[in-house]
Amino acid sequence: MMFRRAAKMRLNVNPTRMELLNLKKRLGIAKRGHKLLKDKQDELMRRFLLLIKDVKDLRLRVEASLQEVFKKFAFLSSMMSEESLEEALAMPSKEINLKIHDKSIMNIKVPHYETEVKGDIMCYGYGDTNGDLDLSLYQLDKVLSDMIMLAEKEKTIMLLAEEIIRTRRRVNALEYILLPNLEETIKYIWMRLSEMERGNLARLMKLKDIIRKH
Amino acid sequence: MSTSKNIAVIGDAASVLCFKAVGLTVLPAATAEEVNSALEKVYKEKFAVVFITEQLKALISAQMSDLIGRSLISLVLIPSSKGSLGIGMSQLSEIVNKAVGINIDKEENK
Numbered sequence: 001m002m003f004r005r006a007a008k009m010r011l012n013v014n015p016t017r018m019e020l021l022n023l024k025k026r027l028g029i030a031k032r033g034h035k036l037l038k039d040k041q042d043e044l045m046r047r048f049l050l051l052i053k054d055v056k057d058l059r060l061r062v063e064a065s066l067q068e069v070f071k072k073f074a075f076l077s078s079m080m081s082e083e084s085l086e087e088a089l090a091m092p093s094k095e096i097n098l099k100i101h102d103k104s105i106m107n108i109k110v111p112h113y114e115t116e117v118k119g120d121i122m123c124y125g126y127g128d129t130n131g132d133l134d135l136s137l138y139q140l141d142k143v144l145s146d147m148i149m150l151a152e153k154e155k156t157i158m159l160l161a162e163e164i165i166r167t168r169r170r171v172n173a174l175e176y177i178l179l180p181n182l183e184e185t186i187k188y189i190w191m192r193l194s195e196m197e198r199g200n201l202a203r204l205m206k207l208k209d210i211i212r213k214h
Numbered sequence: 215m216s217t218s219k220n221i222a223v224i225g226d227a228a229s230v231l232c233f234k235a236v237g238l239t240v241l242p243a244a245t246a247e248e249v250n251s252a253l254e255k256v257y258k259e260k261f262a263v264v265f266i267t268e269q270l271k272a273l274i275s276a277q278m279s280d281l282i283g284r285s286l287i288s289l290v291l292i293p294s295s296k297g298s299l300g301i302g303m304s305q306l307s308e309i310v311n312k313a314v315g316i317n318i319d320k321e322e323n324k
Contacts, residue, residue, distance in 0.1 A: 045313075048312075049311055056303070056306060060303075063292070064291050066292055067293055068293040069232065070232075070293070072297065074295060077228070081248060085231075088232055088235075089232065089235045090234070091233045092236070094222060094235065094236055096236070096238065097220065098220065098221060098236040098262045098263065100262050100286075108235065109286075111286055111288065113263070119237070120236075120239075121235055121236055136232070139230070140236055141236050144236055144238075147265065151265075151288040151313060152288065154290055154306075155288035157309060158283075160313070161310075161312055161313035165312060
């Protein structure tokens with residue numbers, strides 16, 4: 001089926017020498033574009049695959065340590081009263097500011113985060129809190145930098161993936177539609193032109209014969 | 215360009231309360247309405263990073279996830295205190311499948 005339809009992929013142009021020249025020029029450009037896009041796709045893919053492994057490891061680590069922290073907090077909330085726990089955490093003195101820089105990977109804007117930390121996590125009275133609270137908060141604080149790195153990398157991966165999909169569509173459109181179309185049309189015009197040439201030659205020979213007979 | 219913006223955490227109160235102490239903006243949410251209004255706030259106030267618990271991911275409306283997806287906001291799934299559902303991991307594999315076109319993780323998982 002595909003091959004039969006291929007015959008109809010010819011562009012709708014007049015079979016003239018002028019068109020032939022134009023189409024050949026277009027074919028050249030399309031081929032160059034296709035090669036460039038293909039190279040871009042390969043490079044994007046290479047970077048993507050490098051990143052994906054990092055992100056997976058990072059996510060596993062973050063998930064594991066977060067679960068540990070949550071477990072500790074669950075213990076804490078059973079040991080301390082809910083009010084005093086909430087009270088201890090209600091007015092944090094620690095502040096995290098993210099500075100966002102744009103990084104460019106192959107002309108794709110990806111975020112790069114830089115943290116600015118102010119204050120300390122210990123901001124509650126030690127009288128009615130448990131020592132484990134300090135420990136688990138310290139642990140959470142440690143996970144946080146990993147979490148921010150994970151955020152940055154996951155977003156980067158998503159953006160890269162989108163770009164890869166877009167590039168692949170373009171490469172495929174060129175490879176399977178535009179290039180065959182152009183080649184088909186060029187072949188068609190070339191055959192029409194040479195058929196006309198042969199017809200002309202035959203006519204000339206015939207004429208020559210008629211003239212010679214006189 | 216460099217701007218300073220903050221980080222938000224959306225999730226059930228029991229899981230996300232602890233993040234308050236380390237300086238993040240905590241937006242407790244449990245219902246779909248709460249989740250989406252929290253996300254709207256995040257979008258309007260131009261937060262950079264949002265951590266959301268896996269349990270709440272299903273409650274995000276299509277429009278909201280589209281809106282966040284188009285922006286530079288980084289939406290990251292985290293497990294809640296009830297444990298990990300593995301959605302964060304499977305989401306990663308999904309992205310890989312989409313980008314690569316084939317499932318290259320299968321062999322790794324075997």
